[in-house]
Amino acid sequence: MNHLIAQLKGTKREVKTFKVFSDETVYDLPIDLDNPKTYNSDYKLEDDEWFHIPDFSNSSYCVKLLRMDFIAADYNQINTEQLKKLNYLISYQIHDGKEYYFFQNISNSQLIKKRWFKSSNTPTLEKDVPIIIINDIADAIYSKEENILFFKKLTSISSIFKGISELYREATQTETEDFLNEDFILLEDGYEANKVGAANRKRIAMAMSSFNNFSSHEKSQIHTYIKDYCANLPFDENNSSFTIKSEDDLKHLLWGIEQRYYTTPIGQEKRVANSISKVEN
């Protein structure tokens, strides 16, 4: 039998897990869970793709509920007061004899406190009856049998699975400063570490690991590569350094380090990939 469970906001000592109702299929099981992608903040999912974390129950992000047997009778029935403190929903569903947990984060936009009426033959105005909107697609799906967590957007599940946002790592202030102090970067026009935004910090976190693995020969190869594609980035041949004046300049440089630029074999058009994933053979 399927069950809907609510997880509330609150302190550690309070009981925060309650049963909402049973015997309903709240979410449909997506048919596109096969062939999931490993999470990469640089990759933009197609509509029919999911990110996944295999062996999820052994990861540090896993919630306790997924490690236990699911027993609906363990949880008390929720009441109206408790529903106001809703944090996220878990729908436990059986599909073809396999257990799945569907997670949905409840933000303020999904908890509607407006006046409303049902479109029926006898409409009556409802006040002070908040309604909770169920999304068509759950924010995350956990397959117990395969022990895999599937998700589409990391930000929507970061309040459910504590610490999972570390997958979506931004460079720290020190890392950003260290990166900008590299010999091949020359800052101008007052551009400095404090002005680096979240998007570029994520790119720095990614690029640093690639860049640190380059040999000195590979580094000079990258310089030539960036020069070829980024005509707008002035390159000082004597110091072999790029002049960075803005966020946009830094973005182009970081794309270069990630080797996102390419030329089409036919037509010789220069392009940049705004989403990348490895081609598996």
Next chain:
Amino acid sequence: MLNFLFRLFLTFNSTSLLIVVFGIQGQYIIEWERINHHLTNMPDWLSYIIYFSIPIILTLISLWWSNLLDSDSLEKTNGKSKITDIEQANNAFLPSYLGYFFVALSITRSETLWFIFAILFLFTFFSQTLYFNPLFLLIGFHFYYLTTTNKTKIFLITRKSLKNPDNIDLPRLKRINNFTFIDKTH
């Protein structure tokens, strides 16, 4: 709301035997002539049987009503039972019921009866023993305490005779309260 009314009803069913015992002890019999003047010389025991059958009928109604309650389940997943421990509780009601009967037998005035009944009703309602209705036993139900694999203890009313925790599969339960469940599998 439905659940609240149902629990009031169950409480009434399990305490109403007190009134029946009082009626029998005080030899209150139905005045048949008032209903129909042809009905004369009806035996006293017929009245008593009718009194006794009222809680039984109400209990049967409560069984039907329980279908409207919230569903729950304790079914096996991948062949594994979710119960680790069973404890039979059929006889647990006896001490409290003997108490009810002795109270009813020693009451002489009906005001006293209603007052005592009100107190008993309140205590039964607020303690979680409202399901200890011995009439369930008459219609083939058993009472059990079950401990789940997550170490939660629940109270189950079922027609099944449960012995081995590994074989327990309860796919259709109804939730009376957070502690008490009634099995609807046949």
